[in-house]
Amino acid sequence: MRELSLHILDVVENGIAAGGNCIWIEIDEAREKDHLKIVIRDNGRGMPVEKLENIDDPFITTRTTRRVGLGLSLLAAAAGRCEGTLRVDSKPGKGTEVEATFRYHHIDRAPLGDMAATVGTLIIGNPGTDFIYAHRIDGKDFFLDTREIRKEMNDRSLSDPVVIYHLTESIRSSLKDLASGESAS
């Protein structure tokens, strides 16, 4: 995959497929420290211990329809090629947490890409799931919680493409402001 945001979209879809109805996405870009961290946490059914031991092996998968599973192994490769790491914690019945770290300025690090499109796609495609998205760039934070939006507007509004379209644009411009060092609000 060309962008890390696509890996994020993939891992989150897996979390939803595992029965999660609330997904936490945390991104920390510390450009001066040459460090990038991505954390994705779900409250799905979790994975058994024996699957966790070989998490970056594409021939290990919890699915039963076929014997390969590429999502986490591709993310492990993306992290590994830029001196990063992948850690997966999972408790059966509680959920799964995936943490990937990267050397920010490594020549082989894939760009983070269009996070606004990833979040917008997740919200429109999964109307029954809540998302908490925290994105920090050099110590400045962006924060979005769909549970707050649901409370503030009516419940149906998050399945309204017009709302999600404006929401996506607003995320995009906020992230742009964060990256350029201006305070967005």
Place this chain on the structure above:
Amino acid sequence: MAKLTIDDLKKIKEKTAKETSLREGAANIKITVHMGTCGIAAGARDVMSALMEEMAAADRQDIRVVASGCMGMCSSEPNVTVEVQDSEPIVYQLMDSNKMRQVFKRHVLLGEVQTDFALAKM
């Protein structure tokens, strides 16, 4: 902290207030974008973004969009399934944002199945 403020939300709400009040009828068209690892790697997110823009522009209350997993046809991803009530679901293959716009305008809005892009009818 850059947070999506309540004011921002209110603004969005104002923009959409009149439409949401009309949004009562049940959905009778369902568009599924398949978003497994294979679909995402092949460009399903761009397809979904284009679809979201078209939906926002068309502003129809009876269309529902969902993301689903891989359906086992990874070589023809991105796949999109269009289900119009009372007719067979059509699976489109090798989609991109422009094909998605065409399928939305022609098939979803006008009912003309775009056989050139279709993989199968189910």
